[in-house]
Amino acid sequence: MTTFLDIHSTNAQLNFAELCTTANINNDTLLEFVRHDIAIPIAGAQPQQWLFHVTCVAKVKKAARLYRDLDIEWADLNLVLNLLDEIDQLKNENDELKQQLARLG
């Protein structure tokens, strides 16, 4: 089956309930994620009004998996996620520099 899609989804926004459904987490978990800066609303003062950028879905899902699987405490979760991101970033930079170095060699 072939479906044609034309979605500029990178700018999409999700409300509280949509983010819970998309990431398959319950309300309390998302509240904890917001409390620990893992998910940061881009608008809204109250949870009912919160809006999240769609790009945070990946981070929220990853946080939920790490919390579930590795018994990481709420307070440590954001640190772990940031360190994992930093490792990825450094690895990418390292790969790019190695490639450039190989071209100059």
Add this chain to the structure above:
Amino acid sequence: MEFIDYYSVLGVDPTADDKTIKTAYRKLGRKYHPDVSKLPDTAEKFKRVAEAYEVLHSAEKRAEYDALCAARSSGFDRQTGHAKGGFYDESNAASNQDFADFFNAIFGEAGSRHRQQHRQHPGYDHSNQRKGADIELDWPIMLEDTLADTIKQIEFVISINDQQGYPQQVKKSLKVKIPAGIRDGERIRLKGQGTPAAGNMPAGDVYLTIRLLPHPLFDVETDNLVLTLPLAPWEAALGSKITLPTLSGKIQLAIPANSQAGQRLRLKGKGLVGKKSTGDLIVILKIVMPPTLNDSSTALWQQLAESVSFDPRREWSS
């Protein structure tokens, strides 16, 4: 169905206490968890580790499992294949299906329903009223695909239950618009294109993570393209006009006289199309010696060496 030695999977002794089991699980989690590990194909390995932990960290399930082990060693079950203990040996590992079958055989559907819920805290929404599973895919694309909105086809397999409720693997094909200026690691969400859900709940989504394929000539630095330009020594010394490749055609570049190796020349607006503006093409000069010298060129180099006072290692003597 093969007997699974959960103690071997976690690499602990059958007399290990809860703390030892938890420590072993966290250590293997760090090694195999797909979000943490840099090793390939760790998802299935982690699933096995998580399953072993689920059994061994629950007093009730562990007692049930230990009773089964005891019955086995007393001759109740003399099937071959029982691990001898020690650390889990991947080469003799049972298949994933064996793992799943073995777990279900002991703990049944009720056990399966609670699999991987190690925490007391309800992190996940476990209600039956849930959307279908999301599908996450890496999508390799070429640098050229990012210059303008591009439509490309992607194929993947989803699992759909047939009328009898048995999962069937179905190939799905989608045409997806890649927005201009997309970058490595960015994601495109295709809402509702993932695994269908039961009942009236929405289907899951598909998340495509963009992976820019390495280009044979260009490297990427944010919106800029980097090109390493090989030059003959005399091109660098005397200056020259070079025809350069770009992603959108060829251009002429004037190399100034007395250029140095490693020097960077910037060509405005010849890089990647960005979300706000177009990046630059950065040309790094690389001076390449001819592979062989004939008598006349050797004589010319000799003449140069005698007439030019130049010490490339002057800084070493200071």
